[in-house]
Amino acid sequence: MSELKGACIIGQSGGPTAVINASAAGVIQTALKSECITRVLGAAYGIKGVLADVLYDMGQEDPEDIELLKYTPASLLGTCRYKLADPDVDDTDYKKILEIFQKYDVRYFFYNGGNDSMDTCNKISKYMQKAGYECRVMGVPKTIDNDLYGTDHCPGFASAAKYIATTFAEVRPDACVYDAGMVSILECMGRNAGWLAGSAALANLTGYGPDLIYLPEVDFSMEQFLADVKEVYERTGNCMVAISEGIHYADGMLVAHDSGIVDSFGHTLLGGTSALLCSEVSKAFGYNTRSMEFCLMQRCAQHIASATDIDEAWRAGAFAVESAVAGVSDKMVAFKCSRDNGYQCELVLEPLEIAANIEKKIPREWINEQGNNVTQEFIDYVLPLIQGTPERPMENGMPRFAHLKKIKAGG
């Protein structure tokens, strides 16, 4: 084991989750205790805070607030969607990052994000190696989309899945209260992977689940969709549908209204698919319809976060620090899980490349043949992840959230 002394940076990247701050707490609390890590710096808005030299001294925060991060939604340090250039084409950003690392004697870099963030880690690590600057770089996974390759699942997914399943189970009886029938379409996030919309199927455990689920893993056919909805509606008097925002036709064209807005990773912003499908159902059959989107709520609903998810998110952060201090670099923390004799989750390390820019989709055999629902295998996979209600700190009937002082670190 080679001992490496120096400061560390924790950065949050990409879309927030209900438990990304729990991973930050895992990193910060473990790093503050480590004898090798001399200072714990939080990057404002992810890698952008490194580039702009806006780093907060986490050692000056109230330890109670750091603990409260476990139960505070969103990325409290701020996050970004910033893609580093290919260093062979433009190394401006990398030079700046090296300069900041040198300024603060940063020897550990922990980056908490999804596919794009693992790519960022990978590029930074390679550049530092080339520059001869010793720095251990570790990726901590997160994404509600659960599309990271190389890990059983991602911190953040389970809490979003629990929100979607519970909310679906609550909306179903509400949407069917009148004697006039209703087709209700609920839209979940998920661009290329349908893990979130698929999780609506867990609502079946309450007896109030979806009739139909459409996912990006299966090419969408408007004709088949309309036939499916009609069959359910005529048979039962109502129809409840869950969809992923990213469902698309066989030619790849999104069903979504194309908003025309593209983020800095080149992703088109989605939304409005459920409204469009409602309009098609209404035109085709004249049924009453209702379109709903879970908006930000699905990724920030800490009040219904899974205790398992919070715990695993924290452990992922802590394990990244422990591993780095022990000499590991260029790895992403990953989960290796077994469900055969009760749920077991082991933390392991995978190469950063395994996740960088690759998306993990639902296996086709976990989706039924007709492509309009998930199978029991899918349920068995998700169910252990949503277990547990944490002891959330409350005050006056409202949650207690962390507040960071964000004191800028001097170089």
Add this chain to the structure above:
Amino acid sequence: MSELKGACIIGQSGGPTAVINASAAGVIQTALKSECITRVLGAAYGIKGVLADVLYDMGQEDPEDIELLKYTPASLLGTCRYKLADPDVDDTDYKKILEIFQKYDVRYFFYNGGNDSMDTCNKISKYMQKAGYECRVMGVPKTIDNDLYGTDHCPGFASAAKYIATTFAEVRPDACVYDAGMVSILECMGRNAGWLAGSAALANLTGYGPDLIYLPEVDFSMEQFLADVKEVYERTGNCMVAISEGIHYADGMLVAHDSGIVDSFGHTLLGGTSALLCSEVSKAFGYNTRSMEFCLMQRCAQHIASATDIDEAWRAGAFAVESAVAGVSDKMVAFKCSRDNGYQCELVLEPLEIAANIEKKIPREWINEQGNNVTQEFIDYVLPLIQGTPERPMENGMPRFAHLKKIKAGG
């Protein structure tokens, strides 16, 4: 006390709430124990079930499912928005209701709803008196809108308020995670009364509350709204706004896109106001905006229902039965509350006319002078109502909801 033996009917009317089934449980459990009440009938889809002679025998339900109604959202018997005609103009419905009451020997009628439902109770009771048919009619209040006159507050409001306050507190940090600023507008239900949107202010207790709140009690000015948003955004870099769907201009015209759809009570269906305001902000200043609607979730989120609300909703149902059996008729159960030395809620009886078709709005002095936020008095009023987390029955990480067999009663 005059003893009156016979069957009772419980009906649910109007939009559902997270706790309307708790009131049904209060009625059913108390009625099943009463020696005067010979049979407990649940009306399918409110008064429509009476008119259509679709009544379920609640005595044949599993008592565990009746108990689970306390924790099951929506109107599990089914509900309706059905306005009875003026009996002097058209008494067809009333004749049918009398016929059904006679067929099942119904001597107690409990109707759980809002303003319109109290009007229904009132009309039925008056008709039965005129027809010389002895029947005790009691209104049990419910509405997330909290606009019933004659009661401190309505069952259902507190749970919706708790959902909105908690969700607002969670969305705020999430909506402000990027360094690019954002104006977020969250739309709550509330046609003429702003109790729900006002409750977003409780999020301030977490430190993550709204900057601005617009309510139907104050005439909306687009010019002032844009100036308010600009001031907050330029000062803080973000702006979080809560609005009622029913905000309107000084001439009464709704800010909402008029959907053109009118329900059977003559109410125009609303929605889309937050999107419209976002578009105005974006046009005026070019800020990033995000519009969100809480849709059905605000009224069916049992998973975050207030224990106080569930308890009061149950007690309201039970008290209606106890009072009717004791000889009372033509009353609505109401709450008389004191907040001076800790919160106290006493159940009282008010004439049905007090609530019928009158809407209770937020007192103007509980809204700030500028008309863009609520005052401490508003907070002090709502806060005791959202207290408490019930012990919800769970199974496999998901809620357990009631399932009714709905066995039709023979006449």
